[in-house]
Amino acid sequence: MSRTIHLALFSNGPKPAHYAVFIPTGDAGMKGKIIHVIGNTATGFALEFKRNYDFDLTRQRYQLIPLAQVNSQYIRDTVGNGQLSHDTIARDQLESAATMAPNCKDWMQDYVERLVAEGLVPSGAGLVVEGAPRLLPRLGVN
Incomplete structure (x- = not known):
């Protein structure tokens, strides 16, 4: 079984859009995880996973573009308590691949x-x- 992952583009004012990967929980809906890099060239960049991210609560402009179909065995939904959380620990193969900075x-x-x-x-x-x-x-x- 495959799941859709999306390219998420977030408005960044006059600067270029912020890019991330969005993986909906259970392959549906507007809640899931974001895989992205935070920081800047002056201070450096760091990989971050946002779990239970909810686009219905997002105030900034965004666009979701289907990126690819991925075998579901490579994705692990980490719902936990359902609250938004941020961490840097990879928990599935898609996240592990992101750590290969x-x-x-x-x-x-x-x-x-x-x-x-x-x-x-x-x-x-x-x-x-x-x-x-x-x-x-x-x-x-x-």
């Missing part, structure tokens, strides 16, 4: 690729990041 090298590659795309640095900069060692020797400083 890129490390700083992956982030750096994405950043340099963006700099290249915007013409701010030459394309060879991407090769520097790709060729950088993953591990540094224990002794010595360069």
Whole structure:
């Protein structure tokens, strides 16, 4: 059996929309869990799971777009006491996949690729990041 997961877009005023994944409890209705990242570039980002999120109580503008059908074995509804809760502990495979946040090298590659795309640095900069060692020797400083 499959379940629908949705891309949830939340109005963020004049800034770009905030993106999240919404998984309705029991595959129906407007209450379920939100998987999203909070924070900003200055202070950093953190993964968060909002459980028992209720769109009927949401005051900000939003849009839900069907994202994909997912085998229900990969989704665990965590209703608990039915109250909205926030945490960072993955409880099913979809949530676990969200914890695979890129490390700083992956982030750096994405950043340099963006700099290249915007013409701010030459394309060879991407090769520097790709060729950088993953591990540094224990002794010595360069």
